[in-house]
Amino acid sequence: MVKKKRPTLYDVAKEANVSIATVSNVLNNKDEASEETVKRVNEAIKYLGYSRNESARSLKSGDSKLIGLIVPDNNPFFTEILDGIHEECEYYDWQVVVATSEESEKRQNQLIDLLSAQQVSGIILAPVSKTLNSAKIAGKAPIVLIDRDVEDVELPIIKADNIDGSFKATKTLLKNGHKRIGLILASPGISTTVERRQGYIDALNSQNIKVDDELIQFGGNYTGTKAQMNGGYQAVMNMMKLPSPPTAIFATNHLLMMGAVKAIKELQFNIPRDISFIGFDDHPWQEISDPPFTIVAQPAFEMGRQAVHALHKLKSSEEVISTSLPLQLIIRESCGTVK
Amino acid sequence: MVKKKRPTLYDVAKEANVSIATVSNVLNNKDEASEETVKRVNEAIKYLGYSRNESARSLKSGDSKLIGLIVPDNNPFFTEILDGIHEECEYYDWQVVVATSEESEKRQNQLIDLLSAQQVSGIILAPVSKTLNSAKIAGKAPIVLIDRDVEDVELPIIKADNIDGSFKATKTLLKNGHKRIGLILASPGISTTVERRQGYIDALNSQNIKVDDELIQFGGNYTGTKAQMNGGYQAVMNMMKLPSPPTAIFATNHLLMMGAVKAIKELQFNIPRDISFIGFDDHPWQEISDPPFTIVAQPAFEMGRQAVHALHKLKSSEEVISTSLPLQLIIRESCGTVK
DNA sequence: CAAATTAACTAAAACGTTTAAGTTGTTTTA
DNA sequence: TAAAACAACTTAAACGTTTTAGTTAATTTG
Numbered sequence: 001m002v003k004k005k006r007p008t009l010y011d012v013a014k015e016a017n018v019s020i021a022t023v024s025n026v027l028n029n030k031d032e033a034s035e036e037t038v039k040r041v042n043e044a045i046k047y048l049g050y051s052r053n054e055s056a057r058s059l060k061s062g063d064s065k066l067i068g069l070i071v072p073d074n075n076p077f078f079t080e081i082l083d084g085i086h087e088e089c090e091y092y093d094w095q096v097v098v099a100t101s102e103e104s105e106k107r108q109n110q111l112i113d114l115l116s117a118q119q120v121s122g123i124i125l126a127p128v129s130k131t132l133n134s135a136k137i138a139g140k141a142p143i144v145l146i147d148r149d150v151e152d153v154e155l156p157i158i159k160a161d162n163i164d165g166s167f168k169a170t171k172t173l174l175k176n177g178h179k180r181i182g183l184i185l186a187s188p189g190i191s192t193t194v195e196r197r198q199g200y201i202d203a204l205n206s207q208n209i210k211v212d213d214e215l216i217q218f219g220g221n222y223t224g225t226k227a228q229m230n231g232g233y234q235a236v237m238n239m240m241k242l243p244s245p246p247t248a249i250f251a252t253n254h255l256l257m258m259g260a261v262k263a264i265k266e267l268q269f270n271i272p273r274d275i276s277f278i279g280f281d282d283h284p285w286q287e288i289s290d291p292p293f294t295i296v297a298q299p300a301f302e303m304g305r306q307a308v309h310a311l312h313k314l315k316s317s318e319e320v321i322s323t324s325l326p327l328q329l330i331i332r333e334s335c336g337t338v339k
Numbered sequence: 340m341v342k343k344k345r346p347t348l349y350d351v352a353k354e355a356n357v358s359i360a361t362v363s364n365v366l367n368n369k370d371e372a373s374e375e376t377v378k379r380v381n382e383a384i385k386y387l388g389y390s391r392n393e394s395a396r397s398l399k400s401g402d403s404k405l406i407g408l409i410v411p412d413n414n415p416f417f418t419e420i421l422d423g424i425h426e427e428c429e430y431y432d433w434q435v436v437v438a439t440s441e442e443s444e445k446r447q448n449q450l451i452d453l454l455s456a457q458q459v460s461g462i463i464l465a466p467v468s469k470t471l472n473s474a475k476i477a478g479k480a481p482i483v484l485i486d487r488d489v490e491d492v493e494l495p496i497i498k499a500d501n502i503d504g505s506f507k508a509t510k511t512l513l514k515n516g517h518k519r520i521g522l523i524l525a526s527p528g529i530s531t532t533v534e535r536r537q538g539y540i541d542a543l544n545s546q547n548i549k550v551d552d553e554l555i556q557f558g559g560n561y562t563g564t565k566a567q568m569n570g571g572y573q574a575v576m577n578m579m580k581l582p583s584p585p586t587a588i589f590a591t592n593h594l595l596m597m598g599a600v601k602a603i604k605e606l607q608f609n610i611p612r613d614i615s616f617i618g619f620d621d622h623p624w625q626e627i628s629d630p631p632f633t634i635v636a637q638p639a640f641e642m643g644r645q646a647v648h649a650l651h652k653l654k655s656s657e658e659v660i661s662t663s664l665p666l667q668l669i670i671r672e673s674c675g676t677v678k
Numbered sequence: 679c680a681a682a683t684t685a686a687c688t689a690a691a692a693c694g695t696t697t698a699a700g701t702t703g704t705t706t707t708a
Numbered sequence: 709t710a711a712a713a714c715a716a717c718t719t720a721a722a723c724g725t726t727t728t729a730g731t732t733a734a735t736t737t738g
Contacts (some may be wrong), residue, residue: 006478007693019718024696034716049478051456055397056694059723064394064438066457074418074425083413086439095457098407098437100425117390118405118434139345139388225623261627284564285624286602347724358688363726375685395724398693 007048015044022064027052057118067094067311068115068123068141072103073223076127077300081146084304085124086320092312103128103187103223104186109136116140122311124304129189141315146307149191158307158322162192165296165327166199166252169278172294173248174207174330177338178276182246184235184256186220186228193218196252215239215246219256233261240267247338249278254283257293272336282330292332299325346387354383366391367529397458406433406650407454407462407480411442412562416593416620416639417465423643424463432653433460442467442526442562448475455479457616461650468528481653485646488530495659497645501531503537504635504666508617511633511668513546513585516677517615521585523574523595525559525567526554532557535591554578554585558595571598579606586677587615593622596632611675621669631671638664 009020009027016023018037025032026041033041044050058064069085071078085096097115101108108128115123122142133148137143145157173181183200185193197216204211217238219231232251236259239246249264251257257279264275271277271291282297302325313320348359355362357376364371365380372380383389397403408424410417424435434600436454440447447467454462461481471489476482484496512520522539524532536555544549556577558570571590577599578585586605590596596618603614610616610630621636641664652659 009696010694019717021694021697021720022716030695032716037716051452053398053458053694054456055394055458056723057402057696058394059392059398059693059725060695060697062723065453074422076415076418079413079415080419082437083439086413095436095438095453097420097434099434100422114404114434117393118393119394145717229623229626255399255623258623258627265627265629283624284568284594284597285622285628287568288597288604288628289624290629348726349724359725360690360727361686361690364687367726371686376686396726398723399725399727401693408727491698547684 006053007050008053009050011048012041012044015048016041062119063121063315064119065094066097066118066120067128067308068097068099068100068111068118068120069117070099070101070108070111070123070125072126072128073100073225075225075255076283077147077298080300081126081304081307084301084306085308086304087301088305088308092308101128102280105129109133112137112140112143121315124307124311130191130194139306144307144310144313144314145156146303146319147192151191156314157322158303158309159322160192160298160303160327162195162327163199163202163325165298165329166196166250167203168199168327169296170200170203170252171206172276172331173250173276173335174203174209176248176270176276176335178246178248179209179338180212180215180244180246180248182236182249183216184219184232184241184249184251184260185216186218186231186253186256188218188221193220193252200250214242218251219251219259225255227325228253228255229259229262232256232261233263234259236260236263236267242270246275248335250278252280252296254279254281257281257295271334275337276338278329278335286332291334293334294332295330297328297330299328345392346389347392348389350387351380351383351389354387355379396444401458402432402654403458405436405457405459406439407436407438407450407457407459409438409440409447409450409454409462409464411465411467412439412564413566414594415622416486416637417450419506419639420465420643420646423448423640423645424562424647425542425643426640427532427644427647431647434541440467444468448472451476451479451482460615460654463646463650466529469530469533481650482644483649483653483659485642486531495649495653496647496661497642498661498663499531499637499642499666500663501534502538502541504637504668505535505589506542507538507666507668508589509539509542510545511670512589512615512674513542513548515587516585516676517585518548519551519583519585519587521555521575521578521588522555523558523588523590523599524555525557525570525592525595527557527560532559532591535633538603539589540648553581558598559592564594567592567594568601571595571600572602573598575599575602575606585614587617587674589617591619591635593618593620596620596634610673615674615677617668617674630673632673633671634669636667636669638667 009023013020013022026038099111105128120141124146125143126147127150131152134153145155149157217235219235251260269275279293279295309318348362351362352359365377405479438450444467459480463485464482465486466489470491473492484494488496558574590599608614618632618634649659
């Protein structure tokens with residue numbers, strides 16, 4: 001069997017009795033061909049089953065129909081972001097190359113290189129750390145940050161208002177009379193952690209409650225689902241063996257939350273009777289969990305959409321305004337008043 | 340500010356005082372240059388921050404470092420598959436373009452076209468229906484199926500042994516004395532549904548129990564998380580109002596399972612006291628669910644890995660053997676014996 | 679020691695597009 | 709009615725690679 005080559009512009013041109021330039025014009029709706037010709041060309045395209053070789057197009061025109069997404073891992077939060085990205089990309093006719101940095105800075109830089117080599121039109125990046133060596137991204141595809149910010153270089157970013165979200169959650173616990181509130185944070189090396197810690201501290205300060213560092217635990221210094229969950233688990237174990245353990249716990253991401261809940265159940269504490277709990281990220285299983293958890297919900301889908309939109313603006317050299325989307329505190333049944 | 344063009348082979352060649360052919364050879368480890376030259380070229384590459392334009396490479400060589408993945412949606416099962424794909428792709432130095440067909444055949448065909456136009460080296464596809472118009476895939480990128488099979492065209496496939504998995508689950512319920520077992524299936528239009536139904540029927544037959552069609556509900560004829568969950572919910576509602584309701588329920592995917600559990604809780608039935616339950620797909624939240632659910636676990640990660648491997652074999656025109664991976668029944672505490 | 683082989687290169691064509699710069703023949707304008 | 713404008717094309721160069729077919733000088737062989 002001879003492997004049939006895909007038809008090219010040239011084949012279409014021959015079939016329709018025009019030049020390849022005309023076919024290209026028709027293909028790009030350049031409006032420089034007669035109705036009659038357009039029809040003939042389109043028929044030839046359909047007849048031959050032609051579709052454009054995007055590599056050639058990308059080579060010549062210098063921009064591709066691809067964008068890159070680099071996330072630390074495929075956790076449900078980033079998956080929802082991807083959904084939003086997909087939705088918005090349909091509009092711009094972009095496809096998405098998804099890559100995971102596995103929380104490794106080396107791998108992340110490698111991926112920026114690799115995706116740029118693929119001539120992606122831009123990269124949506126959730127960075128693994130608070131810095132982003134500017135030399136490493138010079139001459140590479142334009143970058144829009146998502147979720148996490150960096151300190152050393154100014155890039156457009158679509159993020160959540162973590163300070164406010166964390167503030168609201170903590171404030172709610174305070175209102176219920178809790179004075180010792182455990183805070184479970186992810187890795188100290190990312191901006192979301194810093195911000196969520198800040199919101200917590202702001203809330204305590206607003207009530208003149210002293211911050212006790214022993215109640216702030218970093219549970220996410222590891223990579224991988226199991227390890228993150230385990231981080232949440234350990235955090236709870238640590239704080240509950242304190243001389244004066246917390247009466248409420250706030251876990252600032254999904255995986256930490258699950259690990260924390262696991263620990264609490266294992267310690268035979270009841271939520272919300274013995275301990276109040278606020279988690280992070282809303283997911284379908286919350287609908288069947290017992291108790292239904294009060295959580296801080298992130299607009300992940302919307303973040304994805306807006307990141308794509310920002311990238312598109314960046315490409316058309318419009319001004320891109322970084323945005324901070326509000327977090328929503330969804331009150332359910334995991335918080336009680338302190339006895 | 341003048342936008343700096345990325346350096347090309349030509350720039351590197353000039354810098355290193357060699358021809359572009361030599362640079363290309365060095366770049367591709369063709370072993371035709373002296374040690375001294377290789378060193379000079381590599382220094383020039385580093386100095387200029389050169390990285391290959393993959394569009395040009397793809398255009399000339401006819402194959403890209405991209406593969407496509409088309410899944411119906413980004414549910415946790417497919418996300419885990421993506422993890423496996425990512426892991427294996429690192430080995431082959433492939434990047435993955437992820438696209439969702441949203442269970443639409445039209446969109447799926449569109450995506451096969453779009454990805455092929457991107458010159459992807461191959462496509463890993465979880466098809467939305469039992470057929471795959473062969474005319475539509477002729478001349479397109481080579482396809483390896485994953486999870487779901489098609490009837491009208493023979494393609495390599497990496498799938499789970501759904502019949503056996505479903506058989507084992509049903510058999511377990513039968514052993515516990517259940518005679519009326521509700522089965523919640525996804526859309527009848529996909530192979531996994533057909534197979535999971537078959538395993539169920541085989542198990543009943545092996546015990547000489549008549550199949551009651553009223554106990555077999557299709558809950559997944561919709562797309563989207565909410566809709567699928569609702570399908571599971573409705574399925575339970577329907578079977579529980581039967582004159583002789585089931586004493587056990589087997590839900591054959593993750594989303595259906597959650598909807599079903601929600602309905603059962605709403606009806607105030609206790610699992611496993613009032614009703615036994617077996618679900619599908621193992622996920623982190625199962626660790627904190629109450630009760631811990633007995634489920635059929637899919638080797639999603641491994642499926643992803645093997646699909647990439649199969650694609651690579653297909654490319655190097657080795658024989659690709661379709662495989663059916665075993666499903667594992669993980670026994671926890673959601674099944675009781677019938678009274 | 680001439681011929682053959684080899685090591686280390688280079689020149690140039692090709693991949694399939696897009697696009698700037700023509701080239702027609704027809705219609706409009708002053 | 710001659711010049712200008714326009715509609716509807718075509719020609720050919722370029723994008724950045726890979727690769728085939730040389731080329732040159734040094735080395736090996738009979």
